[in-house]
Amino acid sequence: MGLLVLKFGGTSVANIPAIENVASKVAAEVGRGHKCAVVVSAMSGVTNQLVAYCSEISQIFDTREYDSVVASGEQVTSGLLALALQKRGIPARSWLGWQVPIVTNDVHGKARIRAIETETLEKSIGQGEGAVIAGFQGIAPDGRITTLGRGGSDTSAVAVAAALRADRCDIYTDVDGVYTADPRIVNRARKINKISYEEMLEMASVGAKVLQTRSVELAMKEKVPVQVLSSFEEAAGSDLPGTLVVDEDTIVEQEVVSGVTHSRDEAKVTLRNLPDVPGVAARVFGPLADNSINVDMIVQNVSPDKAKTDLTFTVGRADLPKTLEVLDAAMKDLEGATSESSADVSKISIIGIGMRSYVGVASKMFKTLAEKGINIQVITTSEIKVSVLIAEEYTELAVRSLHTAYGLDQE
Amino acid sequence: MGLLVLKFGGTSVANIPAIENVASKVAAEVGRGHKCAVVVSAMSGVTNQLVAYCSEISQIFDTREYDSVVASGEQVTSGLLALALQKRGIPARSWLGWQVPIVTNDVHGKARIRAIETETLEKSIGQGEGAVIAGFQGIAPDGRITTLGRGGSDTSAVAVAAALRADRCDIYTDVDGVYTADPRIVNRARKINKISYEEMLEMASVGAKVLQTRSVELAMKEKVPVQVLSSFEEAAGSDLPGTLVVDEDTIVEQEVVSGVTHSRDEAKVTLRNLPDVPGVAARVFGPLADNSINVDMIVQNVSPDKAKTDLTFTVGRADLPKTLEVLDAAMKDLEGATSESSADVSKISIIGIGMRSYVGVASKMFKTLAEKGINIQVITTSEIKVSVLIAEEYTELAVRSLHTAYGLDQE
Numbered sequence: 001m002g003l004l005v006l007k008f009g010g011t012s013v014a015n016i017p018a019i020e021n022v023a024s025k026v027a028a029e030v031g032r033g034h035k036c037a038v039v040v041s042a043m044s045g046v047t048n049q050l051v052a053y054c055s056e057i058s059q060i061f062d063t064r065e066y067d068s069v070v071a072s073g074e075q076v077t078s079g080l081l082a083l084a085l086q087k088r089g090i091p092a093r094s095w096l097g098w099q100v101p102i103v104t105n106d107v108h109g110k111a112r113i114r115a116i117e118t119e120t121l122e123k124s125i126g127q128g129e130g131a132v133i134a135g136f137q138g139i140a141p142d143g144r145i146t147t148l149g150r151g152g153s154d155t156s157a158v159a160v161a162a163a164l165r166a167d168r169c170d171i172y173t174d175v176d177g178v179y180t181a182d183p184r185i186v187n188r189a190r191k192i193n194k195i196s197y198e199e200m201l202e203m204a205s206v207g208a209k210v211l212q213t214r215s216v217e218l219a220m221k222e223k224v225p226v227q228v229l230s231s232f233e234e235a236a237g238s239d240l241p242g243t244l245v246v247d248e249d250t251i252v253e254q255e256v257v258s259g260v261t262h263s264r265d266e267a268k269v270t271l272r273n274l275p276d277v278p279g280v281a282a283r284v285f286g287p288l289a290d291n292s293i294n295v296d297m298i299v300q301n302v303s304p305d306k307a308k309t310d311l312t313f314t315v316g317r318a319d320l321p322k323t324l325e326v327l328d329a330a331m332k333d334l335e336g337a338t339s340e341s342s343a344d345v346s347k348i349s350i351i352g353i354g355m356r357s358y359v360g361v362a363s364k365m366f367k368t369l370a371e372k373g374i375n376i377q378v379i380t381t382s383e384i385k386v387s388v389l390i391a392e393e394y395t396e397l398a399v400r401s402l403h404t405a406y407g408l409d410q411e
Numbered sequence: 412m413g414l415l416v417l418k419f420g421g422t423s424v425a426n427i428p429a430i431e432n433v434a435s436k437v438a439a440e441v442g443r444g445h446k447c448a449v450v451v452s453a454m455s456g457v458t459n460q461l462v463a464y465c466s467e468i469s470q471i472f473d474t475r476e477y478d479s480v481v482a483s484g485e486q487v488t489s490g491l492l493a494l495a496l497q498k499r500g501i502p503a504r505s506w507l508g509w510q511v512p513i514v515t516n517d518v519h520g521k522a523r524i525r526a527i528e529t530e531t532l533e534k535s536i537g538q539g540e541g542a543v544i545a546g547f548q549g550i551a552p553d554g555r556i557t558t559l560g561r562g563g564s565d566t567s568a569v570a571v572a573a574a575l576r577a578d579r580c581d582i583y584t585d586v587d588g589v590y591t592a593d594p595r596i597v598n599r600a601r602k603i604n605k606i607s608y609e610e611m612l613e614m615a616s617v618g619a620k621v622l623q624t625r626s627v628e629l630a631m632k633e634k635v636p637v638q639v640l641s642s643f644e645e646a647a648g649s650d651l652p653g654t655l656v657v658d659e660d661t662i663v664e665q666e667v668v669s670g671v672t673h674s675r676d677e678a679k680v681t682l683r684n685l686p687d688v689p690g691v692a693a694r695v696f697g698p699l700a701d702n703s704i705n706v707d708m709i710v711q712n713v714s715p716d717k718a719k720t721d722l723t724f725t726v727g728r729a730d731l732p733k734t735l736e737v738l739d740a741a742m743k744d745l746e747g748a749t750s751e752s753s754a755d756v757s758k759i760s761i762i763g764i765g766m767r768s769y770v771g772v773a774s775k776m777f778k779t780l781a782e783k784g785i786n787i788q789v790i791t792t793s794e795i796k797v798s799v800l801i802a803e804e805y806t807e808l809a810v811r812s813l814h815t816a817y818g819l820d821q822e
Contacts, residue, residue, distance in 0.1 A: 016467045050487065056427045057494045065497075068505050069490035072483035076461065079480035083468045086476075094479050098509070099554060143510060 002167035003035045003125070007135065007157035010044035011174050012231035013077045022231065023084035025172070026130065030090055037121070037131040037164060039157040040081055042073025063108035067137075067147045071097065074134035074153070082132045092130035095121060097137035098145065102156065104138035110149035111138055113156075116163035125164070133160060154215035162222035169224050170242070171211060172231035177243035178203065178210055180408040181260045185396050188409040192258060193240070196248035199258050202351045202385045216245065223247060248353050256361060257352035257406040262399050264392060266296070267320040267343040268377065269313055269327070273336045276302075276309040280334075284311065287330045293319045297347070297380045297389060308336075312378055314389060317343050345377065346395040349387040350402055362386045368405040374398055413578035414446045414536070418546065418568035421455035422585050423642035424488045433642065434495035436583070437541065441501055448532070448542040448575060450568040451492055453484025474519035478548075478558045482508065485545035485564070493543045503541035506532060508548035508556065513567065515549035515557045522549055522557035524566070527574035536575070544571060565626035573633035580635050581653070582622060583642035588654035589614065589621055591819040592671045596807050599820040603669060604651070607659035610669050613762045613796045627656065634658060659764050667772060668763035668817040673810050675803060677707070678731040678754040679788065680724055680738070684747045687713075687720040691745075695722065698741045704730045708758070708791045708800060719747075723789055725800060728754050756788065757806040760798040761813060773797045779816040785809055 006029065008022050022038075029036050041047075050070045054061050078094035085092035097104075100121055104111035125131050135153025138146045148155050154171060161169035177191040178200065195203075197220035204213045210228050219226045229242025248254075274280050281300070288295055298313040315323050320343055331337050355361045365386055369376060374397065378389040390398055403409060417440065419433050433449075440447050452458075461481045465472050489505035496503035508515075511532055515522035536542050546564025549557045559566050565582060572580035588602040589611065606614075608631035615624045621639050630637045640653025659665075685691050692711070699706055709724040726734050731754055742748050766772045776797055780787060785808065789800040801809055814820060 016464060020468070053427060053487070053491055054494060057431070057491060058498045061494050062497055065490040065493045065505055068507070069487050072486040075483045075486070076464070076480050079476040080464055080468060082476045083465060083472050086473055087469045094476055096479070096556075145507075 003037070003164060004029055005037045005039060005157050005161035005164065005166045005169045007039040007153060007169065007171045008041065008231055009153065009171075009173055010041045010047070012172050013040055013042075013081070014044045016080070019077065019080050019084050022081060022172075023088055023090075025231065026081075026085060027088045027090055030130065035125050035128070037125060037133060037160055037166070038081060039133045039135040039153055039160060040074060040077045041135050041153040042070075043077055046073040046076070064144050067108045067111075068145045071134070071137040071145045071147055074136050078132045078134040082130075085130050085132070090130050091128060092132055093124065095131055095133045097134055098139040098143075100133065102138040102159070104140060104146045104148070106140040106142065106144070106146065108140070108144070108146055111140065111146035113138060113148070113159045116159060118163045122164065151212035151215075154212040155218060158215045158218045158222070158224055158226065161224045161226075162218065166224070168227060169219065170227045170229060171215075172229055173210060174230065174232060175210060175228070176230035176233050176241065177228055178245075178259070180258065181399050181403045182262065185262070185399050186260075186403045186409075189403065190408065190410045192243050194244045194246055194251045195258055196251060196353050197245060198248065198384055199351050199353055200245045202349070202382070203259060203261055211245070219245065220247075251353075254354040255352055255406075255408075256354040256358050257350045257408065258354075259351050260399050260402045260406070260408065261349045261351065262395050263347045263349075264395065265317050266314050266345050266347045266389065267317045267323075267341060268345045268389060269315065269320075269323060269339060269341045271311045271327070271331070272338045272340070273305075273308045274311055274334060275337075276307055280309070281311070283334075284327070284330060287326050288315075288323060291322060291326050293323055293326065297378050297387065299378050299380075314345070314347070314378065344392045345389050346392040346398075347387055347389055348395070348398045348402065349385055350406065351385045352406075353384050355384050355386075364405060365402060368401050369398060372397055372401050414448070414575060415440055416448045416450060416568050416572035416575065416577045416580045417583060418450040418564060418580065419452065419583045419642055420564065420585075421452045421458070423583050424451055424453075424492065425455045427491070430488065430491050430495050433492060433583075434499055436642065437492075437496060438499045438501055441541065446536055446539070448536060448544060448571055448577070449492060450544045450546040450564055450571060451485060451488040452546050452564040453481075454488055457484040457487070475555050478519045478522075479556045482545070482548040482556045482558055485547050489543045489545040493541075496541050496543070501541050502539060503543055504535065506542055506544045508545055509550040509554075511544065513549040513570070515551060515559070517551040517553065517555070517557065519551070519555070519557055521560035522551065524549060524559070524570045527570060529574045533575065562623035562626075565623040566629060569626045569629045569633070569635050569637065572635045572637075573629065577635070579638055580630070581638045581640060582626075583640055584621060585641065585643065586621060586639070587641035587644050587652065588639055589656075589670070591669065592810055592814045593673065596673070596810050597671075597814045597820075600814065601819065601821045603654050605655045605657055605662045606669055607662060607764050608656060609659065609795055610762050610764055611656045613760070613793070614670060614672055622656070630656065631658075662764075665765040666763055666817075666819075667765040667769050668761045668819065669765075670762050671810050671813045671817070671819065672760045672762065673806050674758045674760075675806065676728050677725050677756050677758045677800065678728045678734075678752060679756045679800060680726065680731075680734060680750060680752045682722045682738070682742070683749050683751070684716075684719045685722055685745060686748075687718055691720070692722070694745075695738070695741060698737045699726075699734060702733060702737050704734055704737065708789050708798065710789050710791075725756070725758070725789065755803045756800050757803040757809075758798055758800055759806070759809045759813065760796055761817065762796045763817075764795050766795050766797075775816060776813060779812050780809055783808055783812050
């Protein structure tokens with residue numbers, strides 16, 4: 001018995017039968033003696049429709065009006081879920097961002113939560129009322145509606161859980177947990193029972209889009225245990241059917257490598273014969289940043305000609321045309337410099353908090369790939385992650401080989 | 412130059428091109444030097460969809476949640492219209508009911524406006540900002556969203572106009588004004604340039620559904636001049652292209668009869684051989700009221716048998732089956748009493764504030780109908796209206812004959 005925050009995304013509340021299903025899941029938790037606060041997204045498709053309305057009027061719009069328009073989606077689902085709970089005999093009411101209030105800064109369209117005033121909300125929950133909170137939205141200091149940006153409902157849920165000092169935040173989604181690798185590629189992939197915040201963050205940043213990065217950061221900062229689980233499968237008996245994201249201290253058995261992820265959303269750019277003088281990197285990356293192009297892996301090599309250098313980096317695949325355009329302008333007066341690019345690349349990462357206390361983890365990765373004849377184009381590492389860039393056609397082979405090599409295959 | 416409140420209904424904001432059209436109309440008023448507050452309904456069909464969602468979950472629902480759900484429709488259009496105005500270079504912002512705030516009582520689903528706090532709104536308008544106000548909604552004293560009931564956006568508009576002491580409230584709709592009769596029946600019907608609040612009220616109550624009755628009552632009480640006009644036709648040159656609803660004192664040329672209206676939404680019930688003792692009427696009408704059945708015309712005749720009486724009354728046609736059911740129970744112990752009913756009836760009314768100072772207005776009506784061989788079943792009168800119930804098949808003939816008889820035909 002305790003206080004749970006449950007979050008349901010757009011596909012979980014896509015229509016009235018889906019909302020009824022969500023109400024049943026909440027009712028089951030109430031039946032187990034838990035008090036519940038539920039955070040909901042808009043019905044799937046609704047937010048896109050509302051955004052399309054705004055864009056149809058003008059490509060460049062006032063984000064204050066945009067926020068008011070798109071926040072209406074969560075307003076609808078919060079009211080409907082409250083009704084569905086009441087039908088099941090559970091006292092419940094909806095809470096909009098401004099009603100709680102969930103106070104944000106005034107950066108409309110991607111606001112950040114500053115404070116959640118829980119007094120009224122806690123009183124309501126304390127009286128046994130289920131709270132259904134519209135996700136994704138808040139209120140700016142001047143009283144205008146704000147939204148937290150795409151996927152912001154995860155952040156709403158974790159922030160509410162932190163503010164209410166909830167025992168757990170359950171994020172219901174369309175997958176039943178976090179896997180050691182994409183099960184569509186590795187059929188022996190296992191669901192991870194417990195994973196640390198740090199690992200989850202790295203997973204999210206390299207393509208396993210189960211949770212919003214911001215929500216994981218917030219959970220880590222506020223030490224909110226988060227469970228990822230499916231709203232479509234029945235949890236057969238288990239108390240914790242999904243993947244629990246927790247502080248690393250609470251994970252007794254640390255794996256050296258927890259998971260292997262891949263991302264095909266990559267493109268590689270190599271610049272050759274750049275003058276090897278201070279300021280060149282800034283000259284290349286400055287204009288990219290100015291154009292909101294996110295650069296990921298960067299490697300600089302010494303070229304045979306000592307006065308020149310080669311630079312390789314990756315960008316999101318969708319950003320490649322824009323990147324080349326920006327580079328064309330930036331490199332105009334760098335005589336002799338040339339650029340090459342390729343979108344046929346894939347980023348493979350191994351992630352594991354145990355890496356910090358073991359040696360030879362990265363070299364095992366390189367050896368495994370070499371044995372399969374897979375050439376490594378770029379390498380980057382962090383404390384708990386090693387990423388390599390390879391030719392896209394080797395993606396599945398690489399992921400499967402590494403999954404086996406690090407002992408992750410299901411028995 | 413002055414302050415106008417413009418109200419646009421669901422068909423006027425049905426989609427983005429329609430919203431752009433509305434923005435152009437507002438821009439034209441701004442161009443003429445007016446300051447504008449605009450009240451909008453939800454895109455047509457949206458409110459029905461939201462109501463259907465609530466009903467799909469439960470036939471009996473918490474109206475507080477219902478209000479939060481359906482109020483989202485106006486939230487969307489207010490934001491979109493603000494964007495469309497901004498695109499035209501007009502500074503504008505949306506205002507939700509709770510942001511103004513428009514404070515109502517807590518009768519959710521059909522709340523009444525108690526007060527509109529205009530301080531912030533007036534400051535914004537004073538700075539030259541167009542105010543786009545979500546119609547139909549307000550905020551209850553406890554901070555929950557309320558709605559004003561169907562057609563409530565008209566009431567929102569008039570209330571805002573009163574609170575802002577606006578020079579006029581223009582209600583844009585899909586007709587270009589109020590006519591002397593339904594132009595689909597009487598092709599010589601004329602658009603009325605000016606009509607008094609009292610006449611408009613009677614028109615609304617007998618089937619000319621151009622304005623919500625409540626909004627006209629409020630306009631009369633607060634002396635807000637209201638113009639009904641079309642959002643789809645271009646006003647060619649005229650300053651007041653629609654019908655102006657104003658205080659009778661400001662109408663110089665009073666017609667004896669301003670209009671002829673008809674309603675087919677009627678059903679007649681006759682109860683025979685009721686005991687002619689005190690309390691019988693209460694015994695009949697009490698249970699009808701308890702079942703929310705609205706009784707309109709009532710006539711009681713003396714029956715040949717002095718101890719008995721006959722009673723005829725009308726109800727809305729959709730209420731007839733329920734009415735008969737309720738009467739069956741109510742008349743169980745009234746020995747010998749019988750009931751008859753007919754749905755093939757139509758109510759024809761002549762309305763005119765001039766009636767008060769002329770004699771023979773009603774008798775001309777009866778004579779005109781008699782000359783056409785139309786039998787009058789029931790008569791009721793008010794100070795400025797005479798209504799008769801006739802067989803439905805004579806509807807068009809009756810309306811046309813009366814329209815001619817009272818000199819309303821267009822030259």
